[in-house]
Amino acid sequence: MTYVYPPVSEKVPHMLHGADYNPEQWLRYPEVLEEDIRLMKLAKCNVMSVGIFSWAMLEPEEGVFTFEWMDQVLDRFAANGIYALLATPSAARPAWLAQKYPEVLRTEQNRVRNLFGFRHNHCPTSPAYREKTGIINRKLAERYSDHPAVIGWHISNEFGGDCHCELCQAEFRKFVQNKYGTLDELNHAWWTTFWSHTVTDWSQVESPAPHGETQVHAMNLDWRRFITQRTVDFINHETAPLREINPDLPVTTNFMEFYAGLDYWKFADALDFVSWDSYPTWHDADDDSNQAAKIAMMHDIVRSIKGGRPFLLMESTPSLTNWQDVSKLKRPGMHLLSSLQAVAHGSDSVQYFQWRKSRGSSEKLHGAVVDHVGHEHTRVFSDVTDVGRALEGMDRIVGTSVPAEAAVIFDWENRWAVNDSQGPRNKGVNYEETAQKHHEALWKLGVPTDVISMDVDFSKYKLIVAPMLYMVREGVGERLEKFVENGGTLVVTYWSGIVNETDLCFLGGFPGPLRKVLGIWSEELEGLHDRDRNALRLNGSGSLGLSGEYEISEICDLIHLEGAESLGEYASDFYAGRPALTVNQFGEGEAYYIAARTDGSFHDDFYAGVVQKAGVARALDTSLPQGTSVNLRTNGEADFVFVQNYRPEAVTFPLDQRIYRDLETGEQVGGELELQPYDVVVLERRRN
Numbered sequence: 001m002t003y004v005y006p007p008v009s010e011k012v013p014h015m016l017h018g019a020d021y022n023p024e025q026w027l028r029y030p031e032v033l034e035e036d037i038r039l040m041k042l043a044k045c046n047v048m049s050v051g052i053f054s055w056a057m058l059e060p061e062e063g064v065f066t067f068e069w070m071d072q073v074l075d076r077f078a079a080n081g082i083y084a085l086l087a088t089p090s091a092a093r094p095a096w097l098a099q100k101y102p103e104v105l106r107t108e109q110n111r112v113r114n115l116f117g118f119r120h121n122h123c124p125t126s127p128a129y130r131e132k133t134g135i136i137n138r139k140l141a142e143r144y145s146d147h148p149a150v151i152g153w154h155i156s157n158e159f160g161g162d163c164h165c166e167l168c169q170a171e172f173r174k175f176v177q178n179k180y181g182t183l184d185e186l187n188h189a190w191w192t193t194f195w196s197h198t199v200t201d202w203s204q205v206e207s208p209a210p211h212g213e214t215q216v217h218a219m220n221l222d223w224r225r226f227i228t229q230r231t232v233d234f235i236n237h238e239t240a241p242l243r244e245i246n247p248d249l250p251v252t253t254n255f256m257e258f259y260a261g262l263d264y265w266k267f268a269d270a271l272d273f274v275s276w277d278s279y280p281t282w283h284d285a286d287d288d289s290n291q292a293a294k295i296a297m298m299h300d301i302v303r304s305i306k307g308g309r310p311f312l313l314m315e316s317t318p319s320l321t322n323w324q325d326v327s328k329l330k331r332p333g334m335h336l337l338s339s340l341q342a343v344a345h346g347s348d349s350v351q352y353f354q355w356r357k358s359r360g361s362s363e364k365l366h367g368a369v370v371d372h373v374g375h376e377h378t379r380v381f382s383d384v385t386d387v388g389r390a391l392e393g394m395d396r397i398v399g400t401s402v403p404a405e406a407a408v409i410f411d412w413e414n415r416w417a418v419n420d421s422q423g424p425r426n427k428g429v430n431y432e433e434t435a436q437k438h439h440e441a442l443w444k445l446g447v448p449t450d451v452i453s454m455d456v457d458f459s460k461y462k463l464i465v466a467p468m469l470y471m472v473r474e475g476v477g478e479r480l481e482k483f484v485e486n487g488g489t490l491v492v493t494y495w496s497g498i499v500n501e502t503d504l505c506f507l508g509g510f511p512g513p514l515r516k517v518l519g520i521w522s523e524e525l526e527g528l529h530d531r532d533r534n535a536l537r538l539n540g541s542g543s544l545g546l547s548g549e550y551e552i553s554e555i556c557d558l559i560h561l562e563g564a565e566s567l568g569e570y571a572s573d574f575y576a577g578r579p580a581l582t583v584n585q586f587g588e589g590e591a592y593y594i595a596a597r598t599d600g601s602f603h604d605d606f607y608a609g610v611v612q613k614a615g616v617a618r619a620l621d622t623s624l625p626q627g628t629s630v631n632l633r634t635n636g637e638a639d640f641v642f643v644q645n646y647r648p649e650a651v652t653f654p655l656d657q658r659i660y661r662d663l664e665t666g667e668q669v670g671g672e673l674e675l676q677p678y679d680v681v682v683l684e685r686r687r688n
Helices: 030-042 068-079 095-100 127-144 166-180 183-190 217-245 264-270 289-305 334-344 379-392 412-420 431-444 476-485 512-518 600-614
Strands: 016-021 047-050 083-087 150-154 254-256 275-277 311-315 347-352 406-409 449-452 463-466 489-493 520-527 534-539 547-561 565-570 579-586 589-594 596-598 628-634 638-645 651-654 660-662 672-675 680-686
Touching (some): 016 379, 030 068, 047 068, 047 347, 068 083, 068 127, 127 217, 264 289, 275 289, 289 311, 289 334, 289 431, 289 449, 289 628, 334 379, 334 638, 334 680, 347 379, 406 431, 412 431, 431 449, 431 489, 431 600, 463 476, 476 489, 476 512, 476 579, 476 589, 489 600, 512 520, 512 579, 520 579, 534 596, 638 651, 638 672
Parallel strands (some): 016 347, 083 150, 254 275, 406 463, 463 489
Antiparallel strands (some): 579 589, 628 638, 638 680, 660 680
16 A cells, blocks of 8 residues: 655645635735735745636736736745645636637537626637637746746636537537447437437437436436546646646646536546545534534545545635525634544645635635735634644645545446436435445544545455445446455445446346345335335344344335345335345355435444454544544554544543554643544554
């Protein structure tokens, strides 16, 4: 296993701390620009993302470039020990470009072209847009690739959205023609004989439309795959001149929280490191641990995309947002806690949107490090400085790994297919929430966990959890069999093994390619009304020895045993007494099947037993108090243990028998910690 990766830039072998910086908004206010450097240093910031929406200031009219203001900013950075992630400006095109080349504007599903405005309102296929982004990116690379302040490229910003123009339609037809080769293969894969939708000419292929086709599920899948392919191709187009001029400068783009529109797994090869923008709705409940668990899973996704390499937290808010349903202030301690949660899961940075609040327009009331008052004497500025001070003491954590022996499969294509399927609960099949609940059970145990697609190498894990693996692509079933046969532990749930990659149902019985390894046959699946309840009654058999009764809701799978052993049965309805939890011994390992949607208490008890039996390492060998978590990074010799309290009251946190030192003070810590509300402590110990 690789324990330590190089930093994003050898120029800055430290934790990065900074923000999105928009100096072009303040060119008429030179006193503001001058003050910013002083405040950045005071807040212990060492990096800024600049130029993200700056196209109109960099190229105010076609072919006229005004880089002098950027020169000044970057030169001032270099003179003051501050570095820059320099953005390509494609996320917001200038008005002159849209006016002269209307093809660059996006066409929506209804086939109506947008007017100029907003962000990412561009067509990724447009030759004009590609030409103009190529020109501005090359100009930026020629001028700044060797600038001492620049440590990497920030490609565009928060990619998302579809374009349905004729240029994109033509590319979509090429995409499916390359994939299927012949119309016969296309029609079979899309099952177009249903409703007499057979395609007889490639020109008849269209993207989904509200006034056209939406019911061919394989077509919907291929459209989503195509949009991902177009976006990745556009990123490669953007980075080509940057890599040509200075191949040593790394590139990234910033992802969004559980964004459904793009398959983030497909971005791995286009980016040197991954980053994302985290905006939890802290304090939306009495206990923030559920929100923390959700964000923990997204951190784990982003880290796993590059095979465990550290990522960057590119954006977060130091206070509140202006776009969530309720803009809630962070309680004292929460800013440091939430920032270090990202570090605990593998981030080598804490960055914010934005450095200074805008004076006008959409995000003028969005949280920022520097408020409209313009000075450092605010609670938020103090909180940010506390984070900067904490990060200064974490140089030894930079580049370290999260040693995950467990993984949860959260596959974007499976996600699209599950959410597009009709039944068993069209009012909410809740795939995302289900995956999060299984991940949360491991998080509550302090189990370092990767979140993976179904295409990765399974062999490095001891435990793989596959919630609702509705789609099983070719070869995946066989690889999961090999994983279990070689001693791995597999957990699969209801609504798995139903379709192949083109959403065609497996013939011969569900769960299709997983039937052998699970040792069960699924005959029927029932969706329950919200008022309906059943129960899982554990029988105490099997090596886990679990007993008790747990609530069931929403989905019940009626299965037959084909070699598996029943560990629990349904308690009521006409299928009372039929298996609801099974285990199948397969080779050196075992595979569990959870046939119904159970409550969180079952997940807690079940995974506690599975983790122990599978020999999966936990960050701490102790019982974690409710509302707390513990995460782990390692350099192979020392472990760095992040102990976190997401409760609004103090808690006593027990440690195990190993020797710990407080990373900040260097003092040895006794058998337990006293954590204040929203508190976080980082400990160091020798690795076993």
